[in-house]
Amino acid sequence: MTAPPAQSPAREREVHIAGVLVQARAEAVARLRGDIAAQPGATLAQWAPDGRLVVVLEHEGGAAMVQALSALRDLPGVLNVALVYQHAEPWEALQQEMP
Secondary structure: OOOOOOOOOOOOOEEEEEEEEEEEOHHHHHHHHHHHHOOOOEEEEEEOOOOEEEEEEEEEOHHHHHHHHHHHHOOOOEEEEEEEEEEEEEHHHHOOOOO
């Protein structure tokens, strides 16, 4: 009889932060400003009337980040979503006070 497989250690909670450039149709920008702000974990950082929008995403885990990117891509009027920056940090590290 073989021993049962060792259990993998519990995964450490991570916070993923991403900077995203959204390119959209100019006529969709006014609506997208509200649609993006309504997305969980999304903050509209900058926008231009010509269809360029900068979004900051913050989610727990990589899978949630991928879902958030897909949700942005699926918004009506969006032409392209480009991940510009992503950083993952252990959740516990973000709870420590800064010196």
